[in-house]
Amino acid sequence: MSDQPIIAIVATGGTIAMKNDPVTGAPVPALTGADLAAAVPRLADFARIEVVEFANVPSAAMGPALWPSLSRNVAELLARPEIVGAIVLHGTDTLDQTAYFLDLTLSSDKPVVMVGAQRNASDADADGARNLLNAARQILAPGARDMGVTVTLNHNINAAREVRKTHTNNVETFNSGEIGFLGHVDEDRVVFARKSLRRQTLPLPERLARVEIVPMVAGSDGAQLRHAVADGAEGVVIAAYGFGNVNEALYEAAVEAIAAGVTVIVASQVAQGRALPVYGFKGGGHTLLQAGAVFADDLTPDKARVLALLALPLTRDRGALQTYYDR
Secondary structure: OOOOOOOEEEEEEOOOHHOOOOOOOOOOEOHHHHHHHOOOOOOOOOOOEEEEEEOOOHHHOOOOOHHHHHHHHHHHHHOOOOOEEEEEEEOOHHHHHHHHHHHHOOOOOOOOEOOOOOOOOOOOOOOOHHHHHHHHHHHHHHOOOOOOOEEEEEOEEEOOOEEOOOOOOOOOOOHHHHHOOOEEOOOOEEEEEEOOOOOOOOOOOOOOEEEEEEOOOOOOOOHHHHHHOOOOOOOOEEEEOOOOOOHHHHHHHHHHHOOOOOOOEEEEEEOOOOOOOOOOOOOOOHHHHHHEEEEOOOOOOOHHHHHHHHHHHOOOOOOHHHHHEEE
């Protein structure tokens, strides 16, 4: 119907767009966004669909090389008054990172819903069609605007900043831990329970910063961090233990990096809780803070990196950067 609202579907690939290869039997990219939309005829009951074929890649191929262009594409679609919202089809491996990048760079209050699938389209119990339909219903639901970018799979609505993939194959892999869901797409209606209070928007720079992640593991010798600095990293996220702790060797490498003008950001590997500068032993969070490190609050290491990609082109001032992480 010509008077129906228009929803944009932006296809990027992932398991939702894969089928089993007839020769190898392994899932490979096979379906376009148009194919996926056509496989859900009930979409026509709710809206007119406009499909943009942005990419068709496994989600391991998504990252800083594609994120700015994806953000600009989605922003252009949302700027059109006739489009009420956008669905981004995406693989689940990096879905939460892409969602956070878009949430940080899109200023429209129109709903953007990230959708993926844990089972490919060849599986008898594939979940992609259900997730796509639920995303459309969410966009059209009362209260859907000004919620930021969401990740909606298996009926659960998550905020981009808080969502994490928690299981390799369970269809209920995405959740927001102790913070909780934003709401749910039920059979009869969409129920929103809350909004995320920690959203912020940063300008999309001409060039993203180069930021690496260095994990703390038992016996770390600091070589990975020193290599990242020597290779031109502008920032390094340390995936630290506990509150934000490393051993003495990695601490010494971090001190050297900070002295060389490289921003060091401390995030925790632990699934829940904040990175806090508590411990005072050499390598404890308090000593890293004194050395000049920035603490990533409750962001996962990979999301701490996403924020750094956008924040470092704006400022290298430690206090200003810490403000971005504390919001």
